[in-house]
Amino acid sequence: MKTLALPALLAAALCSLFTPVTRADPTFIADLDITSFDGTEIDANLFVPETPPPSGGYPTVLFTNSWILDKNQYLLQAAALAEDGYLVMSYSTRGFGTSGGLVDVAGDNSIADAGVLIDWLEAHYPVGKLAMAGISYGAGISLVTAARDPRVDAVAALSGWSDVIEGLYPNNTVNLVWGTILTTTAFNLEPEVDTIWHNLRTTQNIQAVEDFAAPRSALAYVGELNRNGTAVLMSNNFADYLFKPNSMTQLYSLLDGPKKLLLNPGTHAVTETLGGNDGHIWATTFRWFDRYLKGEANGIDSEPKVDMTVRISNRLEQFDDFPVTQKAKRYYLHPRLSYFNNASMKTSPYSGWGWNNDFHGGADTKAGTGIPVISDALEGFGIPVFTNMTGINGYYAIEYNSPMHWSTFKIRGTPSLEMWIKPSKPEVQLQVHLYDTDPLGWGRLITHAPITLRNLQVGQAQKISLDLFTTSYDVPPGHVVTLAIDTEGALYQKPQDRHYEIEVPYRSSRQSVLTIPHL
Template identity: 70%
Template sequence: MKTAPLLALLGGAMMSAYAWSAPEYIADVDIPSFDGTQLDANLFVPETPPPEGGYPTVIFTNSWGLEKHQYHFQAKELAENGYLVLSYSTRGFGFSGGLVDVAGANSIADVGVLIDWLEANYPVGKLGMAGISYGAGISLLSAAQHPRVDAVAAMSGWADVVEALYPNETVNLVWGGLLVGTAFRKEAELTHLWSDLRNGQNMESVIEFAAKRSAVSYVDELNANGTAVLLSNNFADYLFKPNSMTDFYSLLEGPKKLLLNPGTHAITETLTGNYGHIWTTTFRWFDHHLKGADNGIDREPKVDMTVRISNKLEHFEDYPVTQESTTWYLRPRFTMFDNGSMKGSKYSGWSWRNEFHGGADTFAGTGIPLISDALEGFGIPVYTPMLAINGYFAIEYKSPVQWETLKIRGEPQLEMWVKPSKKEVQLNAHLYDVGPLGLGRLITHAPITLHSDQSGQMQKFDLELFTTSYDVPPGHRVVLAIDTQGLIYQKPDNTNYTIEVPYSSSKVSSLTVPHL
C-alpha cells in the first residue's frame, strides 16, 4: 500500500481544520461612544461556533501612551482558544478621539458602550477585562461600575492614585512628569492638577480627583459584583508601588489572586512576563472564570511571590505571607565617618545625638531611574559602594552579620525619632544587603517628606518601606542608609537643613523586618 497519498490526504485535512479554526481578525473597528467620540478597536472572532451561553469574551485596554495593537499576540492566542477578543485604544490615545481624562467618568462610560456594542453584534458569554498600567486601572474601575464584567486581570495597575504620585507626601517627580508629558491629547485639568501637586497647593482638589480614579474607593462595588480579580505588580515599580495593591487585595472578598514580581513598572509583564508566569496565570484565570474550566487555579495558593535577584517563584496561601519579624533598634554613630548599628535590644545608654544634612544627594539611591529598575527584572541588581556614602549628608545603620539566610518577605517598617531644623524636610530610607566587600544591593526603599510646624522639636515618624521579597545571604549584613534626596523625587525648595537623630531610653528608633 502506498502511504504518500494517504499522508497527503491527512495533511490536507489537518490544514483545512486549522484554517477552519483560525480566528477571524477585523483590524479596524470604529465604535461611537455615548458622546459621539470614536473609539478605535480591533477584534478577533473565533471561527468555531459559540458555546451555549455565548463566547467567553475579553476586552483589552491599552497602557498609557500605547494603543489597540499592544496585546495583539495575547488576543490572538485567546481567540484561538475560543475567546471573542476586543482590543481598543482609550480616548486620547492611538486613533481614538477625545481627550485623556486619567480613567475618568468618560473613559469608564466608554467601556459600557463597548460591552453594549459587543452584545449587540456577537453572542457574548462571560466577560473579562485585562490591561497593563493604565489598562489595569481602567479594567478595575470598569469592573466596579459595570457588573457585566465577571473577571479582571490587572497588571502593574494602581489602587490609590495619591499613593502613586504623592507617596508619604513626596512628589513622584520622574514618573509623574513622564505621564503628564506623554499624554499629548489630555484634558487641561491634568496639567493644572500636576502643577498644584508639585507646588503643594489646592491639595483638596488633587485628592478628590485622585480618589474618584482609585480602585480602593470602589472595593465595595467589586465585592458586591463578585468580580474575580487577578492582580500583578512588581517590586521595583516606583510608580504604582505594590504596597497599596497588597492593601487593596486584602479588602477583596471575591475570587482573587496576587502576583508579586521582580522588575519595574509594566516592563516585567511586557517583556518577560516573569518567565511567562504572569500571562500563563492570566489565561488560566480567564479559562476558569470565563470558560468554566476546572484547571485548579481556584484551589491553588492565592499569592505567587518571586524572590528578587534569584527569580525563585514561591507560593503562599494569602497575604501577608508571614507573621514572623525581627526588630532591630538603632544605635548612634560616634563620628560622621562611622556607621551606627542596629541591635536586638533597645538603646539604654547615655543620651546621644547624631546629625546629617540636606543640600546634596549621596550614593544611597535606587540607581539610574527606570533603567536600573528594569534591569532588576532580569536578575541584575543595583549595587552601591557603601563606603562612598557621604556621612555629612547621610547616616547608616548596620545589622549584625546574618549567619543564616534572611528571607525578607513584605514591608519593612521604620519608626524613627528626628529633630528637623526646617518645617519641610525630606528623608529617603534605603535598605541594603551588604557583603564582606562593602558593596550593597538594594533590598527596598521609601521616601517621606515631613511637613510640620514642629521644626526644631523632636518628632517621631512611621515609614512603611516598599514591599519586597529578598534573600540576604549568610555572612552579609542588612544596612539602613538614610539621606535627604532621591533622583526620582521632587526635593524641597530649601534643602539647607539639618536632621538631628536622638538616642535615649525615651527616644527609641527601630526597624522591623518581616521574614519567613
C-alpha cells in the same frame, strides 16, 4: 506615555515570548470605529472565534491599552485567546491611538467608553462571561470599570494602580520622574490633568488632587467589587516606582471574592510585557480567564493565592495569603560616634546615655535607586542596583548596620520604620533605603521609600513612621542589612529649601525601630 524610550520598547517587544496552542484560525477585524456616548469615535479591533458560541455565549475579553499605546498592544495574546474560543476586543482609550477625545486618566468619560464597548459587543455577538484586562493604564481602567459595571466578571490588572495618590505622591513626595513622563508623553490631555500635576509640583490645593484621585482609584470601590463578586487577578513589580505593590496588596487584602496576587522583580510594565516573569504572568492570566469565564476546573482557585518571585534570583514562591509571614525582625537604632563611623541596628533596645546624631540636607549621596527606569528594568533580568556603602555615611547621611547574618535572611513583605527626629526646618525630606551589604562594603538595594514631612515642630523631637515598598529578597550568609538614610533621590522632587539638619535622638524612652518581615 508617548515616549521613544521604555513604553515604545514595551510595545515592540510585547509578544515575542508567548507561544499559543494553535486551533482554528479566528476572524480578525482590524479596524472598528465605535461611537461612544458623547459622539467620540473609539478605535478598536476584534478577534472572533471560528468555533460556534457555547450555550451561554462566547467567553469574552476586553483589552485596554497602556499609556500612549493603542489597540494593537495585545495582538498576540488576543489571537491566542481567540484560537481558544474567546471573543476578544482590544481598543485605544480616548486620546490615544486614533481614538478621539481627551485623556482624562481613567475619568468618567473613559469608564463610560468601556461600558459602550461592552454594549456594542452584546449587541453584535453572543457574549457570555466577560473580563477586562490591561497593563498599566489599562489595568487601572479595568479595575474601576469592573467596580462600576457588574457585567465585568473578571479582571487581570497588570502593573496597575489602586491608589493614584500613592503613585504620584508617595508619602507626600512628588514622584518627579514618573509624573513628568506621564504628563509630557500624552499629547491630548484634559486640561484638568495639567492643573493637578501643577498643584502637586507646587504642593498647593492638595485637596483638589485628592478629589481628582479618589474616583480613579480602585480602593474607593472595594464595596462594589465585593458586591459584584469580581474575580480579580493583580500583578505588580517590586521595582515599579510608579505603581508600587503596596496599594495593590492593600486592595488584595480588602477583596472578598476570587483573587490572586502576583509580585515580581522588575519595573513598571516591563515584566508583564517582556515575557511576563518567564511566561508565568500571562500563563496565569489565561488560566484565570479559563476558570472564571469558561468555568474550567483548572485548579487555580484552590492553589495558593500569592505568587511571589524573589528579587535577583527570580525564584518563584507561593503563599496562601498576604502578608505571607507573621514573623518579623525588630532592629533598634543605636548611635554612631562621629560622621566617620557607622551607626548600628541591634535586636535589643537602646539603653545608654542620652545621645544625638545629625545629618544634613543639601546634597545627594551614593544611596539611591540607580538610573531612573533603566536600573529598575534591569533588576527584572537579575541585575541589582549596586552601590559602594562607604560613599553614604557622613555629613549628608546616616547608615545603620545590623549584626552579620549567619544564615540566609529571607525578607518577604513590607518593612516599616518608626524613627525619632528633631528637624531644624518645618519641611524636610528623607530617602530611606534598605541594602544587603557584603563583607567588602558593596550594597545591593533591597527596597526604599521617600517621605516628605511638612509643618514639623522645629527643634522638637517627634516620631515619624513610614512603610518601605513591599519586597522579596534573600540576604546571604555573611552579609548585613544596612538602613541608609539621606535627603535626596533621583526619582523625587526635592524640597525648595534643601538646607536643613536632622538630629536623631537616642533615649531609652524614644526607641527608633526598623521592622522587617521574614520567613
